[in-house]
Amino acid sequence: MKISYNWIKQFLQTDWDATKTGELLTDLGLEVEGIETKESIKGSLKGVVVGEVLTCIQHPNADRLKVTTVDLGEGAIVQIVCGAPNVAVGQKVPVATIGTTLYDDKGEGFQIKKGKIRGEESHGMICAEDELGLGKGHDGILVLKDSLLAGMPVSEVFNIETDQIFEIGLTPNRSDAMSHFGVARDLKAGLMQQDIYLELISPSVSDFHVDERTLKIEIEVENKELVPRYCGVTITDVTVKDSPEWIQKRLKAIGITPKNNIVDITNYVLHELGQPLHAFDAQKIKDNKVVVKTLAEGTKFTTLDGVERVLSAEDIMICDADSSPLCIAGVFGGLKSGVTEHTNSIFLESAYFNPVSVRKTAKRHALNTDASFRFERGIDINMTEYALKRAALLIEQYAGGKLGSDISDFYPEKIEDFQVFFSYESSYRLIGQEIPKETIKKILASLEIKINSETEGGLGLTIPSYRTDVQREADIVEEILRVYGYNNIEFSHKLNTSISFDSNKETKIENIVANQLSSLGFNETMANSLTKPAYTHLSENINEEANIAMLNPLSNDLKVMRQSLLFSGLESVAYNINRKNTSLKFYEFGKTYHHYNNKYQEDKHLTLFVTGERTKESWSTISKTSDFFYVKGIITVVLRRLGIDDLKTTPTKQDLFSEGITLSLGKMKLVEFGVIKQTILKEFGIKQEVLFADFNWDTLLKVTGNKNVKVSDLTKFPSVKRDLALLLDQKVEFKELYNLAFQSEKNVLKEVDLFDVYEGDKLPEGKKSYAVSFLLQDDSKTLEDKQIDKIMQKLQQTFEKNLEAVLR
Incomplete structure (x- = not known):
């Protein structure tokens, strides 16, 4: 998950170094896996200055080129060849000086060098809007305000922003930190332990009011267990266009490509507050009614990416009055109901969907969206209305819209904040160190955990709704410990461990x-x-x-x-x-x-x-x-x-x-x-x-398991090896010879090996030659030549009698 430090500073006015902030967030359980410096324009326009065009004449060797002299300030006047049709004397223009690196739309850089164009020297480049990354225009050079001074860095003119982006490896239990506001809230608690007290600034929605009740869209929810809360409001007279630059900067910083003001605002609020929103083109909702339900198994639905998907009977769907699907709830919008440049009125949705249902749907359709990421981990059910108002006010401001209805809020069974009792004794038992009671209270207050009652042994607490993972006393202890700091817990230099031996x-x-x-x-x-x-x-x-x-x-x-x-x-x-x-x-x-x-x-x-x-x-x-x-x-x-x-x-x-x-x-x-x-x-x-x-x-x-292994001492007496070359019938196998040898001599014979086989025209037809070695060894004494010769003679006779073997 990407978190912008500049965005965090909208909620906490801190000047802490980004590296120190990353270390503190990691200590708080929001592990920072990396910090990346991000520029709103790559390269930050270093080397690009304001220049004043002093002269502009036709290039002698090219009809479409002009030769200009440009004042770069402090008496530096250079000649630049320019191909823009709108370049003129007296203009203030952005000039990329020699050695400056500019970047194309793919992020690949190219360096400005001194050169000759059609025989005329050129010492720099007068830039168009797209060449600087300030827009898409390329009809001509960018003309700046006349009041600017020559030599002034262009980065100061356009307020280039540098940001630090934290890559946070968010664990599934920390659904409260799936937004910039949530991370800022945790950072505030951590800074309090550093004796730095900052106010958490939340966006105001006090200006929310209905302008004209001209478009009401009715809401019907069929299953309150799958959809415990569903809010919606209509906004009319909107103009779909590019979103303001500051919103685009925020989204680009965390890797989101801006689309238009409506979509960008819903994405902005999602990453700001952690509440997914969805905007429907209100004109495409039949009979001005939204029905939240499941559809029949096998129903086909085309999503925003143009892919036709086959729905499950378990998928929560947003439908209109005649049950035509508009959106896969909490996962992905529909192609036909999305906002386009022709949209002039919208229905804005903010809801809480069952986390298990959303996860199954997302996995079933192989869709992993920012919305499903948050819904399946469990968002704050009490954030839905606030986030809806926040987005509606931004749309009013930046899309020229008017609120066309009151907020429709389906919330049949209000979920109360969770109550838990915290014992000081349990805290000591689990942590292994006694943390002062006042420190514990301070930490709980910083985490917005309310103390309802207090006794000598513990505290009665109310857990805020956004902390869906804090449900037990042990969870409270974990919260205290992560803010207090694991590194502040003393540990013994003595290491105790138990060693077990597996005798299986x-x-x-x-x-x-x-x-x-x-x-x-x-x-x-x-x-x-x-x-x-x-x-x-x-x-x-x-x-x-x-x-x-x-x-x-x-x-x-x-x-x-x-x-x-x-x-x-x-x-x-x-x-x-x-x-x-x-x-x-x-x-x-x-x-x-x-x-x-x-x-x-x-x-x-x-x-x-x-x-x-x-x-x-x-x-x-x-x-x-x-x-x-x-x-x-x-x-x-x-x-x-x-x-x-x-x-x-x-x-x-x-x-x-x-x-x-x-x-x-x-x-x-x-x-x-x-x-x-x-x-x-x-x-x-x-x-x-x-x-x-x-x-x-x-x-x-x-x-x-049925085999017994026999172990015997190594013999002290030497072994003797003898060989026999035998002429045998081709049908005789070595196995027969092997068995006969051990039947003939059981006590002294240890091994019988076949080390050569010969079959050729020098042997009688139907015959083959075996060269066989015999290893003899007595475990009780050294064998003598007479005994060895007697054994070998016995073996030879056995082979002659049973296999008609002939000694070669």
Whole structure:
């Protein structure tokens, strides 16, 4: 939220430095995220002075140019070539001197330099209105008053204003500070703690009176819960034109582009007092009646931006007598009922709409306006009539209007100010420090919180209506503390904390796997559990009916709970690849959410994403792309770390993969992994291969819980390695040889590895050669050659007998 310091000074006559003011506002809870210096005209016309045209003759080499001599004051006379048709001797004109920077309508600067135009020297530039940013005129140069002195800075002539703009990160609870008046009110309370007492000047509406009761528009509200208060007044004989310069300056300072006097005044009052207003062209309201109601689901309505929107049956609408919609209440006006240059009478609206209803409507239609920003946070219901009078008086003054009716005010149930009891003891308990009672009373008075009664133990208080967030005793304590100053609360140099150790078995297993994956170069990610409904259509295995939808989604991209961790993970992959980080290894522990048979179900998963190179590029390593078997190796290592082996491998039934497998233990599926289909990757703009693994974590925990880990001492005795080169039938698999070896020698044989396979024309047909290594080790003694030879002979005989192997 942008707040103008010059605007604040209309309510508080302070000369405090902007930086100090920003620090004080931050201490008060209105965090100032930045302070920007803003000029009413960019560059503040530095280097532009008043010049007097002394001579003006035709350019010898150009019909449309003239050569002038201009007095810039103090005897400085320069020659300037000018193309304006209205330049003449004796005029006082604005001159941009050499070195001056001027800015175009896009804010881009250009510097005035000495130069030659068609052979004649030119030492500056006589400026038109638009070249200085003072208007849009470009028919000729700007002619100034004759009484001005040559050499006088033009910035003094046009009263160029410099402002400091506070960017305030307003928290949702501080609806009272959604205006310049509200910020000034808070600043006043803060300055009082600095012993600076200033009067808060509020705009006067005492001159409000009806001129002629010539146009009355009746108001009808169908639902007082959705619309607790609705005020309106008519103004006739208005002239729609540009708003006065001072209003335009205020609006431009906070980033609002002026439109016309009527619209600008409603915007001005909104940012001044925090009360949204809306002006309707009264001639476009049928039968002079406004009906505030909801319309049928699916009703179409075109808003001011020219977009046709489909209404919900919950949207509050401003309609005319025959229920034709004019405006989405509290959010956006209608195209057909807005103020135009032909408007001569208006109906001015000021209302309080239900905050929840406005928020839902704004989100439903993806509209975030200044009005909805304030309505959905809760405005001051007692500000509606005052703000209406303030705007009406400004329209009378700057649009020549006349009040055509009394104020119509629908306010069936007046909302009384909230009452709360404040205990001194509770204050001490919550703050941890005793603040003097007189200081507390002073702070409460500065916040316009009235003291109704006082006892030894506390105060009976009335909360002003604009403080919608102060409803409890704890809220009062917070108010006192923020104005008193958190920095003024003493704290102990002793730090007390409690340390807890998580002995949860599931957490321990998760940490084991996380540490292992991190050591393998993976990075842990955490994605949002909310995702796009459209992702459901990327797989036939994901049932759209099982989606869990949000009742009040933040956006269409965060509308349903995810049924798979794949798509949010691919978003992260795409984000990194788009930023030239193409070699990725991610893992995520997360849940999926499903709605089956009127029941809700959560499943926990561990997912892996691998793409690009296995290792970082280096002079000492050969670049190798991650592939299916690399990922399979990582999965196998993780499962073995959890004590899970002897897995069954079957082709996957998931349509997410172009190729993939499922690893199961009995009938329980543990992991599905493979290469993601190109059609899915295309949806995320990913052009390189991505491998994905999905662990059913809940099932893994069940299986892991039944495994006992055996620990044994490292043997003290050396191992021995022997090799055999065997000629085997081509149908024989290494697995058969592996099993026979351990059946033959159970005690000493530790490992059997296949390190070479040969099939070629030098071998008999139907044969192949296996080179197999055997690791032998006795845990109780050192093996001798005789014992080793005996074991190897036994293994050879076993292979010859069972596999018809021949020693090569």
